[in-house]
Amino acid sequence: MPFSFPDDVVTAVLRHMNGDHADDNALIVRAFAEPAAVSATMTRFDGEAGEWAAVSTDGTASRVRIPWPGGAIDERAAVRREVVALYDAACARLGVEPRPH
Secondary structure (H helix, E strand, O other), X not given: OXXXXXXXXXXXXXXXXXXHOHHHHHHHHHHHOOOOEEEEEEEEEOOOXXXXXXXXXXXXXXXXXXXXXXXXXXXXXXXXXXXXHHXXXXXXXXXXXXXXO
């Protein structure tokens, strides 16, 4: 069973990701799950993966689960590390210049 983060941690991370990193969400989803995604909202995460609701160019909605690149996590600081790793890997996969962290 994957590690479950406390509700306040999940709420804070989702608020940050969806408020400040909406384009990054879509980039991650395009790179690893749904190449036609035009938008994505991070909906949850646990110790094994992040989950996003994506919308494709044709309007199709889907839910995707993308494992953390470094493996299972169980600390709040590790969430940031793994999301940044996903972002960097997505940029590399899609040929996008990553912004500094």
